[in-house]
Amino acid sequence: QVQLIESGGGLVQTGGSLRLSCAASGGTFSQYSMGWFRQAPGKEREFVAAINWSGGYTNYGGSTQGRFTISRDNAKNTVYLQMNSLKPEDTAVYYCAASIIPATPTSKFQYRYWGQGTQVTVSS
Secondary structure (H helix, E strand, O other), rough: OEEEEEEEEEEEOOOOEEEEEEEEOOHHHHHHHEEEEEEEOOOOOEEEEEEEOOOEEEEEEOOOOOOOEEEEEEEEEEEEEEOOOOOOOHHEEEEEEEEEOOOOEEEEEEHHOOOOOEEEEEEE
């Protein structure tokens, strides 16, 4: 059983930056592909980014590519999401997730473990 705890969310102005962290425990972190998803009120949970076990491969959702960067530190059992040039439409609860599927899965159904989420609010 893997436990995931997100941190780093908050309130930021348009054009600002935030870095989210997700600390994992209870499993062998390097065995998992990791992903970030987000969910705004009244909307489906949306894929944001994913990274394979080694960090050598990444994948991004269309609305965030070029602005967000996913990375991981297997020595610290942590995955990060650096978010730059934030827009009001990036406002959502951001979730970290772990998958046993190799590479960079993009579907929420491919992820077995989920964190509780962290709120990101971008003001205009």
